[in-house]
Amino acid sequence: xxxxxxxxxGDVLLEGVTRRFGAVVALQDVTLRVAPxxxxxxxxxxxxxxxxLLELVCGLQRVDAGTLTAGRxxxxxxxxxxxxxxxxxxxxxxxxxxxxxGKDAARAEAHTLLAELGLDGFERSRTWELSGGMRxxxxxxxxxxxxxxxxxxxxxxxxxxxxxxxxxxxxLASILDRTPRTVLLVTHDVxxxxxxxxxxxxxxxxxxxxVADLQVGVPRGPAxxxxxDPQIVAVRAxxxxxxxxxxx
Ligand SMILES: Nc1ncnc2c1ncn2[C@@H]1O[C@H](COP(=O)(O)OP(=O)(O)OP(=O)(O)O)[C@@H](O)[C@H]1O
Ligand SMILES: [Mg+2]
Numbered sequence: 001x002x003x004x005x006x007x008x009x010g011d012v013l014l015e016g017v018t019r020r021f022g023a024v025v026a027l028q029d030v031t032l033r034v035a036p037x038x039x040x041x042x043x044x045x046x047x048x049x050x051x052x053l054l055e056l057v058c059g060l061q062r063v064d065a066g067t068l069t070a071g072r073x074x075x076x077x078x079x080x081x082x083x084x085x086x087x088x089x090x091x092x093x094x095x096x097x098x099x100x101x102g103k104d105a106a107r108a109e110a111h112t113l114l115a116e117l118g119l120d121g122f123e124r125s126r127t128w129e130l131s132g133g134m135r136x137x138x139x140x141x142x143x144x145x146x147x148x149x150x151x152x153x154x155x156x157x158x159x160x161x162x163x164x165x166x167x168x169x170x171x172l173a174s175i176l177d178r179t180p181r182t183v184l185l186v187t188h189d190v191x192x193x194x195x196x197x198x199x200x201x202x203x204x205x206x207x208x209x210x211v212a213d214l215q216v217g218v219p220r221g222p223a224x225x226x227x228x229d230p231q232i233v234a235v236r237a238x239x240x241x242x243x244x245x246x247x248x
Pocket of ligand 2: 050051052078154
């Protein structure tokens with residue numbers, strides 16, 4: 001087993017990675033390269049190892065076989081872990097504070113980013129005063145403020161209604177356009193995958209392995225892409241077909 005953190009900013013490379021939990025093989029022989037600043041969506045059936053993959057990339061788990069090298073990666077977990085005793089601004093500022101930034105400077109930076117994410121006026125709100133979509137913005141702000149070149153987003157918009165979700169996709173596209181990062185985005189929504197990503201990776205049912213690696217081929221702009229763009233529709237269809245094929 002080789003798993004070394006690399007200084008190569010934003011690079012992710014998995015070669016023949018297998019991860020087991022006792023008798024359960026979660027991921028098997030996964031090979032995947034993500035280039036710096038590339039946005040890669042990962043789709044696959046429930047339990048196929050998507051969260052496990054992100055946790056491996058973030059160094060929260062160890063590979064059992066194969067090799068994994070990645071720059072510094074931060075996870076936005078499937079369940080948002082905002083702290084209820086902090087307001088939106090201090091939740092977002094947390095990674096800056098943990099890295100030693102002074103309180104005022106950290107809050108100022110968080111304030112600016114929250115405003116960019118449309119949360120102007122809600123910086124002092126407690127988490128329970130925010131809607132689901134607003135909480136996700138705070139969680140994404142916190143992930144971005146970690147400063148890590150690689151972001152692992154695990155179903156960031158899974159709990160949102162369709163309109164809020166489309167809105168969230170638009171602001172994520174916009175923020176990634178302005179401050180490019182390497183992104184691994186897990187989603188169960190193949191349309192979301194095709195709209196947001198440069199590439200869509202389809203995993204088989206457990207043990208998860210890569211059954212399709214689809215280039216989207218439409219540039220990501222500041223405004224995001226339209227789900228009705230014929231190329232997006234085509235990628236969505238191919239991803240669905242690969243999923244169906246893997247589950248048959
Ligand atoms: N810490 C753990 N201990 C034991 N088994 C685990 C652990 N983490 C994950 N697993 C198992 O590994 C498999 C993959 O889990 P994982 O959470 O990565 O799936 P997933 O693709 O993210 O699923 P979902 O779409 O439901 O979120 C599952 O069978 C799960 O039970
Ligand atoms: Mg998961």
